[in-house]
Every structure is written in C-alpha cells, then in structure tokens.
Amino acid sequence: MRKILFGVVGGILLHTSLSAQTGHPIRCGVPQMHQNIIVKHPEYAEKLRAQRASLQGVADFYRQYKANAGSERTTAVSAIPVIFHIILDSAQFVNMGGTTGIAKRCDSQIAVLNHDFNRENADSFKIPSGWKSLYGNSGIRFGLARKDASGNCSPGYEVKIIAGNTLTDAGYDGGDEFTSAKVTGSGLAPWDNSKYYNVWCVNFTGSSSDLLGITVCKSDVVAGWNSSYEVGVVMLYTLLGSTGPTNIPPAGTGSWYNPFNLGRTLTHETGHFFEIWHPSGDDGGACPWSSGFDDGLSDTPPQADYTYGNPTYTIAGGTIHDGCEFNAASEKQPVGIACLSYMDYTDDNAMHLFTTMEAEVMAGMTLVPTGSGGITSGTGSIGENYSLTQNPSLLVACPLGVSSTIETRSGLSIYPNPTTGEITITVEGAGEQLNDIAIVNILGQTVKTVSCGKEYYSIDLSGMSKGIYFVKCNFASGSVTRKILLQ
Numbered sequence: 001m002r003k004i005l006f007g008v009v010g011g012i013l014l015h016t017s018l019s020a021q022t023g024h025p026i027r028c029g030v031p032q033m034h035q036n037i038i039v040k041h042p043e044y045a046e047k048l049r050a051q052r053a054s055l056q057g058v059a060d061f062y063r064q065y066k067a068n069a070g071s072e073r074t075t076a077v078s079a080i081p082v083i084f085h086i087i088l089d090s091a092q093f094v095n096m097g098g099t100t101g102i103a104k105r106c107d108s109q110i111a112v113l114n115h116d117f118n119r120e121n122a123d124s125f126k127i128p129s130g131w132k133s134l135y136g137n138s139g140i141r142f143g144l145a146r147k148d149a150s151g152n153c154s155p156g157y158e159v160k161i162i163a164g165n166t167l168t169d170a171g172y173d174g175g176d177e178f179t180s181a182k183v184t185g186s187g188l189a190p191w192d193n194s195k196y197y198n199v200w201c202v203n204f205t206g207s208s209s210d211l212l213g214i215t216v217c218k219s220d221v222v223a224g225w226n227s228s229y230e231v232g233v234v235m236l237y238t239l240l241g242s243t244g245p246t247n248i249p250p251a252g253t254g255s256w257y258n259p260f261n262l263g264r265t266l267t268h269e270t271g272h273f274f275e276i277w278h279p280s281g282d283d284g285g286a287c288p289w290s291s292g293f294d295d296g297l298s299d300t301p302p303q304a305d306y307t308y309g310n311p312t313y314t315i316a317g318g319t320i321h322d323g324c325e326f327n328a329a330s331e332k333q334p335v336g337i338a339c340l341s342y343m344d345y346t347d348d349n350a351m352h353l354f355t356t357m358e359a360e361v362m363a364g365m366t367l368v369p370t371g372s373g374g375i376t377s378g379t380g381s382i383g384e385n386y387s388l389t390q391n392p393s394l395l396v397a398c399p400l401g402v403s404s405t406i407e408t409r410s411g412l413s414i415y416p417n418p419t420t421g422e423i424t425i426t427v428e429g430a431g432e433q434l435n436d437i438a439i440v441n442i443l444g445q446t447v448k449t450v451s452c453g454k455e456y457y458s459i460d461l462s463g464m465s466k467g468i469y470f471v472k473c474n475f476a477s478g479s480v481t482r483k484i485l486l487q
C-alpha cells in the first residue's frame, strides 16, 4: 500500500507495546530498535517516514532500469559474499554439531536465501491464485565468503567460543543493536561491509531472549546519532539454515525452533538489510487512513498488524483480511493482506514470496550502480549495496587441503608423514583440544572419523588403501586440514 499519511508529528512512530503476543517470540527487533532511536532522536521518525516514502520511487526506477537493461546495464553483478560470525558457548557449539554441523547449516542458509530471493522456493505452489502475479524476483544471489579481505581462504563462517552468555548488551529493548557481538573481544568484528554481508549468529539472552533477529541497514545509521551501529544482521543461532527434517533443534531452544526452522529468519532480516519493511507499518494495528503507517509500496495492501502463526487460506484464491479491509473501495484488500510475504511475522512455512515491489526495491538498492536514477538522498539510496555484488573472486573456494584463515593453528603436527600406518597428531600452544578428526580420501569421501577430546591423538591407518589422504582436525573454533601420504 503506497498511501502513506504519516500523520503523527514529532515523534512517536509506534503506538503500542512491542512485547511478544502470548505464545509468540519477537520475530524481528527492527521496530523496537527504531523506537529506541526515536526516543533519543525524535527527528529520526521523520527520517523513517522519508525513507519509506522514497521506496516506491526506487521500485519504479528499477522496473524501468530492468526494462532498459540491455542499454543501461554496464557492469555485471555477482553473488554477495556472506560471512557468518558465530558466537557460542561450548555447549551450544556442540549442540550445533560442531564445525561440521555449522558448515551444513551455512550451506543450507545460502540455499534458502537464493531460493527465496529468486522465485525458486519449493513451496511457491502454496501461493494463492490472487497473489501469483505479485510473486517477485529480486535477482539478488548470495554465496559463502571463501576469501577474506586479505585473500586468505575462508569456509564462509568463523566461530568464537565464549564462556557462557557473555554478550552483555542491554539488548534490542534496551536501546542497542547487539554491539557486543560485533566487536573484537566480546564478539567478532565485521568484515569490510563494502564487500561482505555480515551475519552474526548468537544466543539472545535476558530480556532479549524472545528475539529471533534484528537488522541494521544503511539508512538506519545516522552520523551523530548512532554511527557506532554496524550494518548487518544478528540472529538467533538455532535458526541458522534449514537442513530438513533430520535437523534436530539444539537443546534449550524450546518450541520456538519448530515453526522457524526453514531458514527464513535470515530471509526476513535480509529484506530489511535491503531497505524494505513490514507490510503492516509497525503502527500497533492502525490503518494507513487513520494515523497508521505503511511500508511505502503499492502492491502490499493496507494491513493493520503483524500476522502470526500459519494462517489458512485456500490456494485456489482464498485470502486473509484484517481490520483494514474496508474503507473506500480503493483501499480494500482485493487479494488479502500480504501475510504470505517474508516480511510479515508468520511461521517459516507460511511465508512464500516477496511481492514484486518488495523485490524491485531490494534490487534497486543492490543491483544497479550507486547513484543511478539520482535517488541518493541517504534515505535508502539506489545502488547503496552495489559494491557487494562486485567481488566474484571472494566466492572462489580454495582447493581442498589448503588451510583457511580461521583454520590456522601454529604448533599442529602430524607425524610421521609419509606413514606406513599409525599417525600421531599433536597440538602445542593452541590452548584447544582436538574435538574430532576425519580422514578424507582424494575423492572427498570421509573414510574414517574419530573423537578425541584431548591435545593429541594417534590413528591407525593400516589396512587402508595406500595413497594420499587429507587429515581434517576439528577444534572448537575451526579446523585444520593437512595432506598425508600412506605408503
């Protein structure tokens, strides 16, 4: 719904408490974060209104740009390198399946993003007929960051093991955006945000323990107000990725895991990162024509409030309506509310699309050169994320056997090498135990795994075919792979 009245002057954008409805977590901390900024800087409310009011122009521009792409597009775009910064205590790390489990989740999360942002989601058959024509395709793609800014190899994630819940932020309802996760020491510093999309996976605690994710996008950061904010997403670690029905929720996550286990927490938050908002306007249930707010887009109908759970409608055309359904004829919800958008608050399995204009805004912010179209007001500027799409070399993985940045361990030895049978692995000075060891053949097949739990270990390889193998040593915070020859 494009019609934005923004009738409240001077400040308070949000009308009601944002505390969780009974039985529901807070899917998204962005409205509360905005509210916190407004309390400190009332002018921010006007900035938010201007940002949303500018979005229709971005969508319209990108539609035209795409239509003229043959003549206007001058440079290619590649997938955006994503780096996952994972900050857990040792028990949480074990529950994630160690580095093997984390790698699996990162892979599946990238797949979810690529499906959801490119009309490739397998559950699109659930889109009601009235919404089929609004099934948007942003064209934005993602890949694991396989090189750091210095050219060192990376698996696309880095892990920091912390002692218990030592991220000490006041939390999203205390006025910050989880800074402690984003700085060296308590957390992990961002990689160059002009080249990488930074995602932090943490365990939200205390008054933030009901939160699933929170995002800072470029237009959220205002010099002099909150310039310490770092763009990117912080999300609940248990919701990283979607590895299918065999993906066992880590201990302690309760029932919240199950309706949010398809990787769409990051789909939703990434929508914010590309400057789009909740269709209901974060106004506590009001309609746009009665002092409510909106997402600034004309293909999401006016909507009163967030939608929770898994609303039912018939695929043949049934729709969901709410209190903003009827006003003037032009303000109806002809195809129902956009509760099936990734930007509403439903369960993961009830979300099926970005609308056409949601997708066009995100593409306009990302896939065209900065400054295109002359919309560079700083309220969400065309091409603001373009630099993220210009680094294809960062997506190229190192050959198997080459240590990654996070995998560097001085003092790790494997001997003898070459060997005729037994090898011994020792770690000196690293202060970490070997969790487990995998022996991988030159076809990439794991042929032997052992659990260790100490600083050294010996493995008998006699009986295995002679030849080259890779010994992958997994630690709490990464792994090292070395090549050996069995003679």
Ligand SMILES: [Zn+2]
Residues within 6 Å of the ligand: 027, 028, 029, 030, 268, 269, 272, 278, 343
């Ligand atoms: Zn949100």
